Amino acid sequence: MSWRAPSSSTDRIGAAPQLDxxxxxxxxxxxxxxxxxxxxxxxxxxxxxxxxxxxxSADL
Known part of the structure; x- marks a missing residue:
């Protein structure tokens, strides 16, 4: 098992999802x-x- 650097912001742990x-x-x-x-x-x-x-209050 090898480690690789995240290629984009969505690959990082805890990255916010992109909203439409x-x-x-x-x-x-x-x-x-x-x-x-x-x-x-x-x-x-x-x-x-x-x-x-x-x-x-009116006096009707």
């Missing part, structure tokens, strides 16, 4: 969409709480 740039962009876009949907949901909750407080 399009897959990375798609994952970032998905994460951004999920984050924005979560923020929108939280905003709607805040608006709903505010409207409930206004209606409860």
């Amino acid at each position: 740039p399009e897959a990375v962009d798609a994952a970032r876009a998905w994460y951004r969409d999920v984050y924005l949907a979560h923020e929108f949901r939280n905003s709607l909750k805040r608006v709903a709480r505010f409207l409930i407080q206004v209606l409860e």
Whole structure:
């Protein structure tokens, strides 16, 4: 059994795999969409709480 020097960065132990740039962009876009949907949901909750407080305090 002979030892040889690594011929490329992927031959080294612990080298990071090369990711497809399009897959990375798609994952970032998905994460951004999920984050924005979560923020929108939280905003709607805040608006709903505010409207409930206004209606409860109104003398109807």
